[in-house]
Amino acid sequence: MSKKMTKFAVFNNKGGVGKSTIAVHIAHGLALDGYKVLLIDMDGQNDASLFLGFTSQDYKKTFYDLIVGRNKTRLLEECLIHARDNLDLLPSSYVDRINTELFRLPSINLVLEEKLKDVESFGYDFVIMDCGPQRSKVNDAVLCYADGLIIPVQLQAASVRAVGNIYEYLSDMRLNTDRIKLIVPNMFDQRTNDSKENLALLKEFVSNDHLLTEPIPRRVKIAEAGKLGKTVFEYDDESAQQFLSIVKKVISRNAREEP
Ligand SMILES: Nc1ncnc2c1ncn2[C@@H]1O[C@H](COP(=O)(O)OP(=O)(O)OP(=O)(O)O)[C@@H](O)[C@H]1O
């Protein structure tokens, strides 16, 4: 029997809320726990790749080639970077051109199922996708392809209020909002009332408490690790523990394991 593969998109229309940071750490955390993981960088800024220490000089072929390529055999293999033990990275390039390409298609609902169909044969347990901000054709396609969504929310009033836009986006796409599997409050500052108030506001907004993880603190070491091309598992024990607790939730929320 073939293994089940679960695909999570780390998504928020809002920029700078921690999508790439959280995608990278969930992917690496799962890999450290023994799962076989593919991280797909879907954002033109390539932050997820950079946070793992890879620049555009480290890759020639990318997700773009899979979108425009005509089902060449072994193409996916040529695009993959072995990023860490158990963790492969599919980098991205020319995201604007990918959007243009997808615009031409009559329907994007199944486009990634088709373009990424070889992924199934690599035996991954999890595919984690780091999305760019805002609505786009690529994000439309990713939202259709993902089994579940992980939503980082920065603990700042404007970001908390903007969570409604994600629900709207899903409903405009005719996708059920129960695809949202986890909401990760990010950049929590224990010392400020503002952060605590915004966490309370988010709790009110998210009717189902079950979706919320523990907040990730704002910590300079998290940003520093990213700049060095390392994850906190290689750089900062305290943050590592916090991300591991989120990884555990991801495993328990594994969409395909639910009845
Ligand atoms: N908990 C945190 N503590 C400190 N810095 C953080 C934290 N989370 C993210 N950052 C930093 O904040 C910045 C934005 O984070 P990140 O790039 O992950 O956000 P994003 O949502 O992916 O942004 P974009 O919308 O541009 O893709 C980065 O410099 C990152 O290192």
Ligand SMILES: [Mg+2]
């Ligand atoms: Mg990002």
